[in-house]
Amino acid sequence: MTVDQKPLLAANWKMNPVDGGEALALVKGLLPVASTYVDRVEVALFPPFPWLLGVAEVLDQTGVKLGAQDCFWETSGAYTGEVSPAMLRGWCQWVIIGHSERRAYLGETDDMVARKVAAALGTELSVIMCVGELDDHYEAGKTDEVVAAQVKAGLALCSADDSARLVIAYEPVWAIGSGKSADPEHAYKTMRLIRRVVGEVIGAGAARKVRVLYGGSVTAANVESYVELPLCDGCLIGGASLRAAEFAQIVKVTAEVYGQR
Numbered sequence: 001m002t003v004d005q006k007p008l009l010a011a012n013w014k015m016n017p018v019d020g021g022e023a024l025a026l027v028k029g030l031l032p033v034a035s036t037y038v039d040r041v042e043v044a045l046f047p048p049f050p051w052l053l054g055v056a057e058v059l060d061q062t063g064v065k066l067g068a069q070d071c072f073w074e075t076s077g078a079y080t081g082e083v084s085p086a087m088l089r090g091w092c093q094w095v096i097i098g099h100s101e102r103r104a105y106l107g108e109t110d111d112m113v114a115r116k117v118a119a120a121l122g123t124e125l126s127v128i129m130c131v132g133e134l135d136d137h138y139e140a141g142k143t144d145e146v147v148a149a150q151v152k153a154g155l156a157l158c159s160a161d162d163s164a165r166l167v168i169a170y171e172p173v174w175a176i177g178s179g180k181s182a183d184p185e186h187a188y189k190t191m192r193l194i195r196r197v198v199g200e201v202i203g204a205g206a207a208r209k210v211r212v213l214y215g216g217s218v219t220a221a222n223v224e225s226y227v228e229l230p231l232c233d234g235c236l237i238g239g240a241s242l243r244a245a246e247f248a249q250i251v252k253v254t255a256e257v258y259g260q261r
């Protein structure tokens, strides 16, 4: 993270809430706190596609950012069900690519992730690329090997010029939605590895602008233990981001920790 950049808190709502009115109520609930701290913490909300437009209207002029949970690599054409980066540009600033749920349930490969990352960055969106090891990898001590390979493959087509709009989220798959958050020491070591690999792929200078997040069962109770890590530039939050008061507390804690740096 450079001096011009802020820590990032990314709220991944996944396929929630089912009701559009609830989506707007959630934004309105967290907005007073999130907008109060926009000078210290970058907050980005990632609702499901159908709620993006309504949420964009509520976020207008607040400084809180909006993102999509995925996008395709082509701009237009015969790709039923897909949404292109060009369709998001203008009212979304962010997109998440390669979330482990997409890799697990929708067969998203490293090659697809690389194409999506390059297309989104090329369309001037900011990208959070997710990487992380499965439980079996973790138990077998293969975290570094797996995560390094995902980072290398995912960045294979991207340009170093876009590094300020690139974020890598380290999300151990076994920690996502499980309540089993990673030991901060493990998170720290893996984020350090990610930084090294990013430097190898796009060059050390460009890599300094790439923010690295932790994700996996982050709550208001444990967020401090991650954001206080020297190499951690914020968090990707799923479940706790659906609770407005808890997410607001996460924003507050993060602002306080980075305010003391």
Ligand code: PEP
Residues within 6 Å of the ligand: 012, 014, 171, 175, 176, 177, 178, 179, 215, 216, 217, 218, 236, 237, 238, 239, 240
């Ligand atoms: C996520 O959706 O990427 C995530 C980390 O979820 P949770 O915070 O619920 O573990």
